[in-house]
Amino acid sequence: MLKLTNLHKIFNYGKVNENYVLKDINLEVPTGDFITIIGSNGAGKSTLLNLVAGTFFPEAGTVEINGHDVTAWPVHKRAHLVGRVFQDPLQGTAAEMTIEENLSLAVKRGKGRGLRLGLNKNRRAEFKRLLALLELGLEDRLEYPVKLLSGGQRQALTLLMATMGQPQILLLDEYTAALDPKTAIQIVEITKRIVAQHKLTVLMVTHDLKQALAMGNRTVMMDRGKIILDLKGPERENITVRDLLAKFTARSGRELTDDRILLHG
């Protein structure tokens, strides 16, 4: 269960370039909810995810995860609760390290790290099994440095790592945007499988409106720092992209503007 209460985020507070990015965000996310987040450029979607991850701290309001007030916890302290896949495939993995070394870092998510070797026979066998589930052939390349992988392979690996070590919440910020359409579909399929398997609570930012409706059980629409629509249950069933756009215009008083938006005609 994730609970955001009266969250405000202001960048450069009190300076000339002050930027009020999130204005009184309230959101309750029961365990197992899969929320897709859409909205115009600069609406504050990434910032919202960053507040959940602990990358930034809010100027006011609280972030609660499973009843813990984690508002002041830095990223590393929240790591046992939150897994994350970044938009940039380069960010989620260590390029110079091998696939198995990267995975060994994820196994210890949020746990104490010691002077034991990071890899052993059991762990390798487990990694092979997990990688095989991705169906990308990575299980035969445990000792490859990650920098030799394609963007899609890296993103799949990051996804696997983001869900290892039992986090409760998975944050996905346009994580297929840098991939070609075919690879993106592949990654989405893998995501659905892993999310179902671990019963994760998901926040996913996407610019693909069709995907926003096809995935998950709830869609949140943001505009200029506010949540303007929270679609779930019967209201969300059978809704079309056209309806979604109409709702956006009705609520925000303007057209959805986004340089990367995908409307699918």
Added chain:
Amino acid sequence: MWLNILQGTIEQGLIFGLLAMGVYLPFRILDFSDLTVEGSFPLGAAVSAVLIINGMNPFLATFIAMLTGVVAGMITGIINTKLKITGLLAGILTMTSLYSINLRIMGRSNIPLLRETTILTVIKGWGLPERYLALIVFTLIVLLIKLLLDYFLYTEIGMALRATGDSPVMIESLGGNTDHIKILGLGLANGLVALSGALACQYQGFADVGMGIGMIVIGLASVIIGEVVIRTSKICFATFGVIIGSIIYRLAIAIALQLGFAPTDLKIVTAILVILALGAPSLRNFMIQDEFAERLMERSASDAQTN
């Protein structure tokens, strides 16, 4: 005579191989340009020299010297991570403070160790042939440290350390505290550097407050030479490369001296070597751009003719 020079050069290369590992760790693994080295090297020498002339067991003295290096490195790490002062400046601040501290520890700018009991004189007493004593001792020490460092970099903490230099965002999202990891890494690195300083002063027979000057560049030169000789991303080969690089560097310096270079000119020779090696990719780009610009000019000239 040649063989003597060669042996002496290798012995020096081994001692400075520890320094080079202490430079490799922050610069190549942590992605942190750590200048503390210039202060922690003479710190190791100062502490061990003072403890030895006061009669302490030289092994214990050397170990304590190493620990003081660890503390120095950790201080740089704390200045950087907790006070948010850039890594470069944090290192300079520690290094500058260490100059005063080293003088305080030593009480004067130079301490001779000629007739003192050092690690080497103790081991000589165990019956090793004097001729190869330093060579054998330093080879063993350097190999031991190399193996320990390799092992460490494959442990859970060691891997988190490598990830901190590679992708800090990622290791944080997996629960690694990059601040603590950096402090630890800088501590270890400067421990190695101080050990190198402690051994260097016992080998050469004196500690001098100015013996740290230029150590960064020497360490970097060794690391770069090692990377050229042994091209690999595997840690155990890379650390071996660093040691080999240090030995090759010492050989190059010995040759330069034999060729008649003044010892005082060697620092600029080393610096230029490092500039060329680190700048090679950019220099290549400039040349490509020049070539491209020339071709464009030629093309526009010929276009002008045809029109």
